[in-house]
Amino acid sequence: MRRSDNESVFPCADCGAETAAALERGFAIDTETVICFDCAMQRGGHWDEERALWSREPDILGLVPLLDPAHR
Numbered sequence: 001m002r003r004s005d006n007e008s009v010f011p012c013a014d015c016g017a018e019t020a021a022a023l024e025r026g027f028a029i030d031t032e033t034v035i036c037f038d039c040a041m042q043r044g045g046h047w048d049e050e051r052a053l054w055s056r057e058p059d060i061l062g063l064v065p066l067l068d069p070a071h072r
């Protein structure tokens with residue numbers, strides 16, 4: 001059973017934990033690729049509580065070679 005798009009849950013691209021990006025402050029790399037909050041923080045991301053956004057994006061190098069068209 002698929003949930004609605006608002007509740008989309010994807011495995012963290014780093015540790016594999018199920019992450020609902022919109023609800024749990026995961027960092028969305030693209031529409032179907034997220035990393036969980038903990039991994040994003042470990043990778044140098046900075047979460048701005050007041051604005052509810054990543055004021056500094058985590059380093060996602062090495063996580064998503066699939067995003068590079070040259071590797072397709």
Ligand SMILES: [Zn+2]
Pocket residue numbers: 012013014015016017035036037038039040
């Ligand atoms: Zn993770």
